[in-house]
Amino acid sequence: MNAIFLMLMGLGAMALGYFVYSKFICEKIFKVSPHFRTPAHEMQDGIDYVPTNKYILWGHHFTSVAGAAPIIGPAIAVIWGWVPAFLWVVFGTIFFAGVHDAGAIWASARNKAKSIGSLTGDIVGNRARSIFMIVIFLVLLMVNAVFAVVIAGQLINFPSATLPVWGAIVVALIIGQLIYRKLINLLMVTIIGVVALYAMIYAGPMLPLALPETLGPLSDNQSWIIILFGYAAIASLLPVWMLLQPRDYINGIQLFIGLILLYGAVLISGPELVAPAFNTDLPENTPSMIPLLFVTIACGAISGFHGLVSSGTTSKQLDKEPDVRFVGYFGAVGEGSLALAAIIAATAGFASLADWQAIYHSFGQGGVSAFINGGANILQQGVGLDTVLAQTLLTVMVVLFAGTTMDTGLRLQRYIFQEWGHIYNIGWMQKAAPATMLAVATCLLLAFGAGGDGSGGMLIWPLFGTTNQLLAGLTLLVITVMLVKKRRPMWYTLGPLVFLLVMTTLALLTQLKSFYDKGDWFLFTLDLVVLAAAILVSLECTSTLTKQIKANKASPATDET
Amino acid sequence: MKLNSIKAWLRQASFYAEEAYNAPYRSAIARAKREQDDLFMLLIFSEMMGVPNPASYYTLELQPVLMERFHDWHTRMGMEHSPLDNIKCC
Numbered sequence: 001m002n003a004i005f006l007m008l009m010g011l012g013a014m015a016l017g018y019f020v021y022s023k024f025i026c027e028k029i030f031k032v033s034p035h036f037r038t039p040a041h042e043m044q045d046g047i048d049y050v051p052t053n054k055y056i057l058w059g060h061h062f063t064s065v066a067g068a069a070p071i072i073g074p075a076i077a078v079i080w081g082w083v084p085a086f087l088w089v090v091f092g093t094i095f096f097a098g099v100h101d102a103g104a105i106w107a108s109a110r111n112k113a114k115s116i117g118s119l120t121g122d123i124v125g126n127r128a129r130s131i132f133m134i135v136i137f138l139v140l141l142m143v144n145a146v147f148a149v150v151i152a153g154q155l156i157n158f159p160s161a162t163l164p165v166w167g168a169i170v171v172a173l174i175i176g177q178l179i180y181r182k183l184i185n186l187l188m189v190t191i192i193g194v195v196a197l198y199a200m201i202y203a204g205p206m207l208p209l210a211l212p213e214t215l216g217p218l219s220d221n222q223s224w225i226i227i228l229f230g231y232a233a234i235a236s237l238l239p240v241w242m243l244l245q246p247r248d249y250i251n252g253i254q255l256f257i258g259l260i261l262l263y264g265a266v267l268i269s270g271p272e273l274v275a276p277a278f279n280t281d282l283p284e285n286t287p288s289m290i291p292l293l294f295v296t297i298a299c300g301a302i303s304g305f306h307g308l309v310s311s312g313t314t315s316k317q318l319d320k321e322p323d324v325r326f327v328g329y330f331g332a333v334g335e336g337s338l339a340l341a342a343i344i345a346a347t348a349g350f351a352s353l354a355d356w357q358a359i360y361h362s363f364g365q366g367g368v369s370a371f372i373n374g375g376a377n378i379l380q381q382g383v384g385l386d387t388v389l390a391q392t393l394l395t396v397m398v399v400l401f402a403g404t405t406m407d408t409g410l411r412l413q414r415y416i417f418q419e420w421g422h423i424y425n426i427g428w429m430q431k432a433a434p435a436t437m438l439a440v441a442t443c444l445l446l447a448f449g450a451g452g453d454g455s456g457g458m459l460i461w462p463l464f465g466t467t468n469q470l471l472a473g474l475t476l477l478v479i480t481v482m483l484v485k486k487r488r489p490m491w492y493t494l495g496p497l498v499f500l501l502v503m504t505t506l507a508l509l510t511q512l513k514s515f516y517d518k519g520d521w522f523l524f525t526l527d528l529v530v531l532a533a534a535i536l537v538s539l540e541c542t543s544t545l546t547k548q549i550k551a552n553k554a555s556p557a558t559d560e561t
Numbered sequence: 562m563k564l565n566s567i568k569a570w571l572r573q574a575s576f577y578a579e580e581a582y583n584a585p586y587r588s589a590i591a592r593a594k595r596e597q598d599d600l601f602m603l604l605i606f607s608e609m610m611g612v613p614n615p616a617s618y619y620t621l622e623l624q625p626v627l628m629e630r631f632h633d634w635h636t637r638m639g640m641e642h643s644p645l646d647n648i649k650c651c
Binding site for chain 1: 571574575577578579580581582584585586587588589590591592593595
């Protein structure tokens with residue numbers, strides 16, 4: 001089948017979801033009202049609570065949630081064929097992610113813009129809130145470890161990207177100073193920054209840089225991972241205006257340029273999908289598609305991480321309540337379209353089925369490299385970019401995303417440690433630098449503990465997916481309980497919730513068995529912890545919902561508010 | 562006419578760029594600024610709280626200027642009422 005057809009079908013279905021389903025959900029279920037005074041107005045303080053234009057808010061929300069994950073997940077999952085990945089991404093976006101993201105903003109906005117974490121405490125109970133903290137910590141830990149491994153791998157596979165990747169950080173530092181000191185206006189800086197970045201991408205293939213294969217006792221892969229964590233630790237301690245802010249801005253622009261280029265190239269060249277629709281010739285050791293597909297693709301279909309962004313920052317800036325539809329739901333559609341691009345690149349960007357099978361020779365292989373190789377081939381055919389240049393371009397895109405997520409993740413992990421320092425009265429843990437070191441140490445432990453050479457990161461990917469889905473489950477639970485309290489239909493959120501919990505638990509059990517068979521006790525223990533959290537979440541869901549439904553029956557129906 | 566519309570378009574683009582740059586980090590930066598301002602307030606009013614301040618001759622002059630922010634400051638510092646006997650703002 002032609003990739004153009006797949007692309008149009010996917011984008012069309014998601015557009016239909018936005019125009020029809022999200023309208024129904026927002027108007028009939030959430031009953032958003034233009035007269036509701038949002039927290040941004042109610043508690044306006046010029047710091048956290050600032051009413052923001054919905055297009056700006058969408059851009060902010062979308063670039064915060066879109067990262068490397070919606071690329072990595074689908075690019076791994078196409079090993080089962082493109083149909084399952086395509087269906088899960090499209091239907092996941094329409095019925096799961098959009099409702100989840102918009103719902104999280106809505107729930108938070110209706111509750112003084114509190115974060116989902118504290119809402120869990122208020123609406124469900126304190127036990128659920130503790131589980132929530134642990135799950136968030138695990139998600140951050142895994143995402144940092146996995147992304148470090150992914151970046152290290154790509155810098156080794158594509159040494160032409162080393163220069164632009166690190167050069168982008170220098171560009172961001174300069175831009176940060178220029179803007180902070182108000183030396184030139186932002187539009188000018190934008191143009192200079194983007195031109196500088198793409199000039200470096202152009203220069204990258206002429207100056208490929210690689211680490212020596214062994215550096216003392218370390219392999220190049222291990223050295224990159226350690227360098228990356230060193231960088232992330234420093235970056236997460238700097239004031240945000242210095243590096244994070246300008247880099248996020250450039251990344252955001254890059255994301256749109258990348259998406260336009262990829263979709264444009266697909267439209268122009270119209271490549272054929274070489275990968276099978278359903279892969280019947282699966283490599284050995286590939287786990288069963290059900291349930292693993294639903295945790296391999298988390299971001300791009302539904303991801304709990306979005307709930308944190310939705311309720312933490314987005315809800316505080318919501319100008320009018322009906323904006324949740326555009327910001328939340330359409331944000332999810334944006335992410336879905338990124339995942340769709342990843343699927344197309346990883347299945348249509350190869351000359352023949354044999355080439356594709358050579359890359360996907362075992363589970364966990366392919367992934368980002370397949371996206372970069374395939375995407376580069378499509379760019380080469382579509383817009384005539386040199387293949388190496390196109391590879392550099394896509395590598396830079398993926399690595400910069402993953403890098404931003406890493407240092408934001410490390411920053412958040414540091415906050416959690418600092419909070420624990422306060423709770424348990426441990427003086428040194430409350431300080432920024434030691435807490436950061438602790439965060440880095442736990443991440444390194446995971447990255448190296450999962451596989452001696454530091455390549456263990458990819459083993460954690462499905463485990464990261466399960467944890468992420470648990471988080472989404474908890475957010476959906478909060479929304480569902482709110483809906484039940486308001487006596488509104490709960491099936492539109494309860495359905496996805498039950499599906500997620502069942503698939504997550506099954507996936508955890510499958511993985512538990514495979515870790516046991518391999519004798520990988522480190523990951524076995526980690527899996528057990530997540531499994532325990534999953535079971536607790538399920539129990540919590542059942543008890544809270546039955547209690548609430550009973551309470552509803554006992555008291556006569558009151559007016560819906 | 563055409564020049565004007567281009568100018569208007571540039572202004573619009575510039576507004577969106579500024580917002581896109583600033584909106585995500587507004588709170589973090591404003592919070593950092595507020596922390597610095599709080600320290601400054603402490604310096605200005607330190608003498609009244611028994612902390613000797615060699616520059617009090619100059620800081621005294623600033624007090625009326627900062628009076629407006631005084632109430633916000635002491636409530637943020639966890640004191641419900643003004644900690645100073647001679648300044649009663651609430």
